[in-house]
Structures are given as structure tokens and as C-alpha cells.
Amino acid sequence: MNLTLKVWRQANADAKGNLETYQIKEVSPDMSFLEMMDVLNEELIEKGIDPVAFDHDCREGICGMCSMFINGEAHGPDRLVTTCQLHMRKFKDGDTITIEPFRAKAFPVIKDLTVDRSSFDRIQQAGGFVSVNTSGNTQDANAIPIEKHNADKAFDAAACIGCGACVATCKNASAMLFVSAKVSQYALLPQGRVEATDRVLNMVNQMDEEGFGNCTNTGACEVECPKGISLENIARMNREYLYASLKG
Amino acid sequence: MTLIASSIGRKLAMALSGLFLVVFLTQHFFINLTSVFSESLFNEISHFMGNNPLVQMILQPILILGVLFHFTMGFVLELQNAKSRVVKYKSYKGSANAPWVSRNMILSGIVILSFLGLHLYDFWFPEMNYKYIESLPLDPDRYFGELVHKFESQVRVILYVLSFVFLALHLYHGFASSFQTMGLNNKYSKAIKSFTVAFSFLIPAGFIAIALFHHITTF
Numbered sequence: 001m002n003l004t005l006k007v008w009r010q011a012n013a014d015a016k017g018n019l020e021t022y023q024i025k026e027v028s029p030d031m032s033f034l035e036m037m038d039v040l041n042e043e044l045i046e047k048g049i050d051p052v053a054f055d056h057d058c059r060e061g062i063c064g065m066c067s068m069f070i071n072g073e074a075h076g077p078d079r080l081v082t083t084c085q086l087h088m089r090k091f092k093d094g095d096t097i098t099i100e101p102f103r104a105k106a107f108p109v110i111k112d113l114t115v116d117r118s119s120f121d122r123i124q125q126a127g128g129f130v131s132v133n134t135s136g137n138t139q140d141a142n143a144i145p146i147e148k149h150n151a152d153k154a155f156d157a158a159a160c161i162g163c164g165a166c167v168a169t170c171k172n173a174s175a176m177l178f179v180s181a182k183v184s185q186y187a188l189l190p191q192g193r194v195e196a197t198d199r200v201l202n203m204v205n206q207m208d209e210e211g212f213g214n215c216t217n218t219g220a221c222e223v224e225c226p227k228g229i230s231l232e233n234i235a236r237m238n239r240e241y242l243y244a245s246l247k248g
Numbered sequence: 249m250t251l252i253a254s255s256i257g258r259k260l261a262m263a264l265s266g267l268f269l270v271v272f273l274t275q276h277f278f279i280n281l282t283s284v285f286s287e288s289l290f291n292e293i294s295h296f297m298g299n300n301p302l303v304q305m306i307l308q309p310i311l312i313l314g315v316l317f318h319f320t321m322g323f324v325l326e327l328q329n330a331k332s333r334v335v336k337y338k339s340y341k342g343s344a345n346a347p348w349v350s351r352n353m354i355l356s357g358i359v360i361l362s363f364l365g366l367h368l369y370d371f372w373f374p375e376m377n378y379k380y381i382e383s384l385p386l387d388p389d390r391y392f393g394e395l396v397h398k399f400e401s402q403v404r405v406i407l408y409v410l411s412f413v414f415l416a417l418h419l420y421h422g423f424a425s426s427f428q429t430m431g432l433n434n435k436y437s438k439a440i441k442s443f444t445v446a447f448s449f450l451i452p453a454g455f456i457a458i459a460l461f462h463h464i465t466t467f
């Protein structure tokens with residue numbers, strides 16, 4: 001396949017970026033999107049042009065690092081995949097592909113397609129954990145009976161890889177799906193209930209302080225999430241937050 | 249952070265005020281509906297609503313506050329949301345993952361607000377003038393005539409119909425969405441969505457039908 005790529009180039013956080021056009025030839029339909037970007041970068045290096053900076057790590061849909069906004073959609077046109085799992089067979093010969101970084105005030109661009117998602121880390125640090133006594137007398141988690149229904153839902157919520165596609169795709173750049181997945185995975189388990197009140201209050205507070213937008217229930221985040229995190233988690237977080245606020 | 253200062257608290261306030269306005273809309277619809285079947289019943293109910301102290305002094309101010317709150321908070325949240333993505337995408341395919349109505353609540357809201365302005369100009373301001381400024385004598389039989397008179401103009405009827413189409417779109421997303429905001433997403437959500445679809449069609453369609461009925465039968 002021969003493709004035209006329009007790639008966002010931005011030298012650093014303060015520079016004014018723009019879309020640069022590149023032609024790329026003989027792209028195999030079996031390549032992943034990131035492999036295609038590798039080929040582009042090799043060609044750019046050969047020409048003495050600065051290669052396109054983009055985030056990637058595991059390249060198997062687990063780490064959540066790859067973060068491209070491809071043809072107007074987070075992680076491109078495919079569903080339930082990250083950019084590294086997107087294959088070039090999803091495009092046609094002669095296509096023009098626009099590649100931009102995830103955009104949100106809380107995700108400032110570092111360079112080209114890489115963005116700073118440490119706002120997610122700070123939300124997680126505000127309460128996305130269970131304080132465990134590690135003195136040696138911790139109860140075996142398997143010894144605590146957990147209703148299967150709740151265990152499954154907690155597991156589904158824990159599948160969130162924190163890639164930020166929910167923020168990138170939401171018209172309001174809201175982080176509600178991410179935060180709600182983190183709140184839910186603990187709220188549904190007995191180990192997490194102990195700190196549930198403080199957790200939801202602190203995590204939502206941090207989310208608001210980071211400058212994410214408000215959820216308007218469009219449902220776009222759920223559609224674009226590579227891990228299929230459900231909107232049910234947002235409703236659960238709303239309940240948890242309301243209860244925690246009233247409880248004080 | 250207090251509940252109302254938080255993003256979730258503000259959305260909850262939007263949801264609750266929206267549901268309150270839905271209740272008002274429903275009772276308004278049934279009062280209007282009586283005008284199709286009985287001129288005297290419509291006059292009787294309108295006279296009651298217009299002169300009952302409980303309705304006038306307590307329910308009416310609550311309604312005005314509810315309307316003001318809903319659209320002011322709507323604008324506040326919209327401005328806040330606009331600031332959360334300063335640099336916009338060059339290519340953004342919103343239609344790929346969310347319906348148009350859910351992405352354009354501010355637009356449908358502005359159309360409804362504009363219609364509300366026209367509606368107040370048509371009915372509420374003359375009513376306030378009649379009762380409280382000029383203090384004209386009570387006339388329990390004037391309401392039906394005033395209603396029908398407003399549907400004389402074809403332009404007004406077209407504006408009326410268009411506004412209720414946008415109201416239908418606003419309700420189509422807003423009604424079910426308010427339950428999600430209140431934390432309800434479970435086995436009842438499908439039923440709520442089905443009710444939303446029916447409600448958002450039937451109530452606005454009913455208002456439109458009543459307007460067309462009076463326009464066609466009287467003029």
C-alpha cells in the first residue's frame with residue numbers, strides 16, 4: 001500500500017506544532033501501525049530529518065503507552081485495540097492518514113505525538129491503592145470470600161491500562177472513565193471498601209484539579225476504550241462520590 | 249471540595265434540575281391537551297394555575313429558579329469543558345463513537361432557551377402585566393382565546409414546531425442521561441432508555457399536534 005501521512009510535528013512543549021505531510025510506499029497490510037511508523041522513521045533518519053517521537057513499550061496492548069489519535073479517533077478506526085494492535089489492513093491503498101497526539105489540557109504535548117500523562121499518575125496516587133499491612137501477618141486474599149458477580153466486575157474494571165483514550169476521545173476531555181475504573185476495581189472488593197470514602201473523594205478531587213472536563217454521558221469513551229471499560233463504572237463512581245460526600 | 253463545586257456534583261445538579269423541568273413540562277402538556285377537548289376545562293385549569301396563591305407564589309418562583317439554574321449551569325459547564333482542550337484536533341470524528349444529540353446538548357439547549365424567551369414574551373409577560381401591573385379584572389374565560397390567538401401566525405407555528413423538535417432531541421439524550429449521572433446503570437437502564445425514547449417523542453409531538461390543531465381548526 002502507498003499512503004500519505006499527515007503527522008503532527010512539534011519540537012517541544014512550547015513550540016508551535018503543525019501537520020507535516022509524508023509519503024510512504026510499499027506498506028504491508030500485515031504491519032502494525034507502529035511498525036509502519038518505524039518504517040517512516042527509518043526513512044526520515046536516512047534523509048537526515050528528525051524522526052517522529054511517539055510513545056510505545058510492550059506493543060501487545062497491555063502497557064497503554066501508544067497514544068495516537070488516528071483519522072479523528074483514539075487508537076484509530078478499529079475497536080477494542082490499542083494503536084500497536086491496529087493493523088495496516090484497516091486502511092486502503094492511497095489513503096491519507098492524519099496522526100495527532102492525544103489532546104487535553106491535562107495531557108500537554110512533550111514532543112510530536114508524545115504527551116505527558118502524569119496527571120493520571122497523580123490521580124492514582126491520590127487514592128488508587130489499598131493500604132496493606134506488610135508486616136507479615138497480612139490475610140491471604142484468597143481466604144476472603146467475594147461474590148463472583150463483584151469479582152468479575154472488579155476484574156473488568158481492573159483491565160483499564162490507563163492509556164488515556166477516554167480523555168482523548170471525549171469532546172470534553174473528561175477522565176471519568178479512567179477514574180471510575182480505578183475507583184470501581186477497589187470499591188467492588190472487600191479489601192478496597194475500607195478506604196472507599198476517602199478514595200473516591202480524593203481521586204475525584206485530583207481529577208478536577210488536573211483540569212479534565214465534565215462527563216456529559218456521550219458514551220464515546222466506552223466505544224473507544226481499547227479494554228472495553230463500561231460506563232457502568234462511571235455510574236458506580238457517581239454513586240460512591242455522592243454517598244461519600246453526604247457521609248462527609 | 250464541596251459537592252456542588254465538584255464536577256460530579258454539578259452534573260448531579262444538572263440532572264436533578266433537568267428532571268424537575270421534565271415534571272413541569274409533563275403537567276404543562278396535559279393542561280394544553282385539555283384545550284383540544286374542552287374550552288371550558290382549559291379555561292378553568294388555566295384560571296386556577298394563574299390565580300392560585302400556592303402556584304403563583306411558591307411553585308412559579310421555584311420553576312423560574314429551576315430554569316435559570318439549569319441553563320446557567322449548562323453554560324458554566326460548557327465553558328469549563330471548552331477550557332479542558334485548548335488545542336483542538338485537526339481531525340475529530342465525533343460521529344464515530346457518539347450520537348449527534350449527545351454531543352450538541354448546548355445547541356439544542358440554546359434553541360429551547362430562545363423559544364422560552366418567545367414563550368415568555370407571548371404568554372408570561374402579558375399575563376404578569378394583566379394581573380399585577382394593570383390589575384385588570386379577573387376574567388376566567390379569556391385563556392382559551394389568548395392561546396388560540398397565538399397560533400394564528402404561521403411563522404410562530406413554524407418556530408414553535410422547530411423548537412419542539414429540538415426539545416425532543418434534548419430530552420432524548422438528557423432524560424436517560426440524568427439517571428446515569430445519579431448513579432443508576434443496571435438492569436433497569438434499558439427500560440429507562442425505552443421510556444426516554446417514547447417520552448422524548450410523544451410529549452414534543454403532542455405539543456406540536458396541539459399547536460397545529462388550533463392553527464388549522466381556527467384559521
